[in-house]
Amino acid sequence: MELPAPVSLKQPLYVPNKTLMGPGPSNGSQRVLDSLSNPILGHMHPESFEIMDDIKAGVQHLFQTKNTATMCISGSGHAGMETAFVNLVEDGDVVLLGCTGLWGHRAAEMIKRLNGDIRYVEARFGRSLTMKEIEFAFEGHKPQIFFVAQGDSSTGILQQHLKEIGELCERYNCLFVVDTVTSLGGTEFLMDAWKVDMAYTGSHKVLGAPPGITPVSFSERAIARIRSRKTLVKSYYLDALLVGQYWNCFDLPRIYHHTISSTLLYGLREALAQVCAAGRKNVITRHQECSHRLQCGVQDIKLEMFVPNANDRLPTVNTIKVPTGVDWRKVSEYAMTKYNLEISGGLGPTAEQVFRIGLMGENATFERVDLVLNILHEAIQSTKLQEKSKI
Ligand code: GLV
Numbered sequence: 001m002e003l004p005a006p007v008s009l010k011q012p013l014y015v016p017n018k019t020l021m022g023p024g025p026s027n028g029s030q031r032v033l034d035s036l037s038n039p040i041l042g043h044m045h046p047e048s049f050e051i052m053d054d055i056k057a058g059v060q061h062l063f064q065t066k067n068t069a070t071m072c073i074s075g076s077g078h079a080g081m082e083t084a085f086v087n088l089v090e091d092g093d094v095v096l097l098g099c100t101g102l103w104g105h106r107a108a109e110m111i112k113r114l115n116g117d118i119r120y121v122e123a124r125f126g127r128s129l130t131m132k133e134i135e136f137a138f139e140g141h142k143p144q145i146f147f148v149a150q151g152d153s154s155t156g157i158l159q160q161h162l163k164e165i166g167e168l169c170e171r172y173n174c175l176f177v178v179d180t181v182t183s184l185g186g187t188e189f190l191m192d193a194w195k196v197d198m199a200y201t202g203s204h205k206v207l208g209a210p211p212g213i214t215p216v217s218f219s220e221r222a223i224a225r226i227r228s229r230k231t232l233v234k235s236y237y238l239d240a241l242l243v244g245q246y247w248n249c250f251d252l253p254r255i256y257h258h259t260i261s262s263t264l265l266y267g268l269r270e271a272l273a274q275v276c277a278a279g280r281k282n283v284i285t286r287h288q289e290c291s292h293r294l295q296c297g298v299q300d301i302k303l304e305m306f307v308p309n310a311n312d313r314l315p316t317v318n319t320i321k322v323p324t325g326v327d328w329r330k331v332s333e334y335a336m337t338k339y340n341l342e343i344s345g346g347l348g349p350t351a352e353q354v355f356r357i358g359l360m361g362e363n364a365t366f367e368r369v370d371l372v373l374n375i376l377h378e379a380i381q382s383t384k385l386q387e388k389s390k391i
Contacts, residue, residue, distance in 0.1 A: 016340060017340065018336075018340045018341070018342055019339070019340060019341045019342065019368070019371070020342050020358070020363065021342050021343060021357055021358050021359070021368065022342040022343065022344035022357075022358050023182065023317045023344055023347070023356050023358050024153070024182060024202060024204050024205040024211075024317075024358055024360060025204035025205070025211050026206070026208050026358060026360040026361040026363050027208065027361065028208050028209065028267065028271070029208055029270075029271070029274060029361070031270050031273075031274060032209055032267050032274070034270075035267055035269070036263055036266060038262075038263070038266050040262050040263060041262040042262070043256070043258075043259045043260045044256055045262075048265060049248070049254065051262075051265045051269050052247055052248070052260075052265065053248065054272075054273075055072060055215075055265065055268055055269050055272060056070050056247060058269070058272030058273070058275075058276060059201075059215040060217070061280065062184060062201070062215075063180075063184070063189065063191040063199055063201075063217050064189065064190045064193065065192045065199075065217050065219075066192060067217045067218060068249050068250070069218040069219075069220075069222075069223050069244050069250070070215070070216070070217040070247075071215075071216060071217075071240075071243055071244050071247035071249055072203075072213050072214060072215050072260075072268070073200075073213070073216055073238060073243060074212070074213060074237075074258060074260055074261065075212065075213075075214055075238075076202075076204075076212060077179075077181040077201075077202040077204075077211075077214055078106075079238065080181065080200025080201070080214040080216050081103075081106065081179060081200065082110050082235070083216055083238045083240060083243075084147070084177045084200060084216070085107065085110050085116070085177075086110075086114060086235045086239075087222075087226050087238070087239065087240045088145055088175055088225060088226065089111055089114045089145065090114075090116075091114075091115040091116075091231070092115065092116075092117055093116050093117060093144045093145060094119060094141055094143045094145075095107075095111050095116045095118055095119070095143060095145045095146075095147065096119045096120070096121060096137055096138070096141050096143035096145070096146045096174075097111075097118060097119070097120050097147050097148075098123070098129050098134065098146065098147060098159065099120055099121065100128055100129060100148070100149065100152045100155055100157040100159055101153075101154035101155035101157060101347075101348060101349055101350070102152065102153075102154035102348030102349065103149040103152050103153075103154065103179055104120065104122075104147065104148070104149070105348070107147050108120075114234060116145075119137070119140075121133055121134060121136075121137035123157070126155065126306060126307055126312075127307075127312055128157050128158060128159045128160050128161075128309075128312045129148070129161075130161075131161050131164050131168075134146075134165060134168065138168060138172055138174070142172065143174050144173075144174055144175065145175045145177060146165065146175070146177065147178075147179070148162075148165065148177075148178060149178070149180075150162060150180045150187070150189060151180070151181070151182040151183030151187070151314040151316060152182075153181070153182040153314075153356070154346065154347040154348040154349060155319060155348075155350055156306060156307055156314050156317050156318055156319030156354070156356065157307055157312055157314060158183065158187060158311075158312055158313060158314040158315075160311060160312070162189075162194045162196070163190075163193070163195075165194075166194040166196060167195065169197075170195055175197040175198065175221065175225060176196050176198075177198045177199070178196050178198070178199045179200065180199050180200065180201045181200065181201055181202035182205050182206075182314065182316050182317050182360075183314060183316060184201040184202075184205075184206060184207075185205075185207060185275060185280070185283050185284065185316075185360075185361075186205075186284065186287035186291075186314070186315045186316035186359075186360065187284060187287070187288070187314070187315055187316075188284060191219075192219075195219075197218065197221055198216070198217070198218050199216070199217050200214055201214070201215050202214065203215065203264075203267075203271065205358075205360045206283070206287065206360045206361050206364075207268070207271040207272065207275060207361060208274075208360070208361030209264070209267040209270070209271035210264060210267050212261065212264050213261065213264040213268050215268075216240075218240055223240070223241075223244075227241070237258065242257050243257055245257070246258075246260075271361075286365075287315045287316055287359060287360070287364045288315045289366075290315070290359045290364045290365065290368075290369050291313065291314075291315035291316070293366055293369045293370075294318055294357065294359060294369045294372070294373065295310070295313070295318070297369065297370070298318075298373070301373065301376070301377045301380075303320050303323065303376075304320070304321045305318070305319065305320060305321070306319035306320060306321050306350065306353070315359065316358060316359060316360050317356055317357070318356070318358075318359065319346070319350060319354040319355070319356055320354060320355045320356075320357065320376075321353065321354060322345075322352070322353060322354060322355060323380065325384070325387065326380055326383055326384065327383060328345040328346075328352065328355060329345065330379075330386070331343065331355065331376070331383055332344065332355075334378075334379035334382055334383065335375050338375075338379075339375050341371070341372065341375055343355055343356075343357060343375070343376060343379075344356040355376065357372055357376075
């Protein structure tokens with residue numbers, strides 16, 4: 001018997017207009033949204049290749065790298081993380097994970113599947129890792145790969161000392177992998193100068209493109225390590241040498257690897273073009289100023305930042321302690337129901353403890369900072385009143 005078509009698909013598509021001020025995705029600009037309605041192109045058409053070349057140049061600029069092995073993975077930020085490890089880790093390789101929140105542990109979930117030998121260096125709760133802690137862990141573990149998130153979106157921590165860590169990695173002949181998913185464009189990142197071997201970022205955070213396409217870059221040292229693997233990369237889809245050939249990274253003819261979404265290419269190209277037009281450094285400064293304004297406003301409404309040391313605070317995802325007796329879910333629901341505004345709760349180690357406010361891309365403006373502060377304050381007062389009226 002023929003199954004009937006679903007009734008729900010008879011309804012027109014409805015998408016509400018929300019202000020996305022959680023940890024991402026952030027709102028896309030009109031220019032990015034408009035680009036998404038262009039006609040679909042084939043994944044091997046010369047026009048698609050041209051757009052891919054533009055994207056590659058934009059990503060190299062934002063990462064501040066000359067790496068020819070700069071490309072995009074068709075997948076979200078998680079695919080960027082998996083690309084790092086599936087290409088660089090072989091059975092028994094010692095991988096040291098710097099943890100300032102959830103992301104080091106998420107990396108472990110991936111490395112387990114690759115039979116890597118996982119070691120940890122954990123920061124004190126709410127703090128970034130110190131060089132002393134990292135150096136001590138290097139002495140003890142002699143890692144072949146070191147990973148850290150520059151910005152950990154679960155805690156709102158900015159990992160400092162990346163330049164020093166890069167030098168340490170070089171001394172230990174250790175590959176340096178940095179997650180810049182929520183940090184790139186909101187704080188300085190200098191891939192080549194800091195000797196980073198593999199970096200990936202999110203399209204849907206500061207850049208304000210849709211999720212589903214993830215910029216990644218490999219140093220020559222990292223590519224040499226992949227070429228000298230004893231075993232095949234355990235994922236065809238994420239194999240950097242194959243994806244890189246599709247992205248014209250290796251002076252070899254482009255190959256068909258997979259069917260990239262031309263629509264996502266348009267969105268990312270336009271997002272990168274906007275950041276380049278505004279100026280990379282200006283964009284970083286704007287994000288830092290917005291975060292500073294938010295932090296001052298948080299004090300004014302008698303709330304407290306979760307990260308005690310101001311230098312350890314990530315400008316793009318700001319974590320604020322949930323006041324005692326307040327249910328963060330009610331606050332978040334209030335903001336969404338009344339204002340279509342997303343304010344998130346904690347994740348992983350900060351679950352139930354913080355609000356997470358994203359100031360990224362289109363949402364990194366003083367107007368949006370003031371809006372989110374006003375609504376957060378109103379929502380907390382309202383939930384407190386509701387609780388009182390129950391007594
Ligand atoms: C995703 O990046 C999150 O922090 O929720």
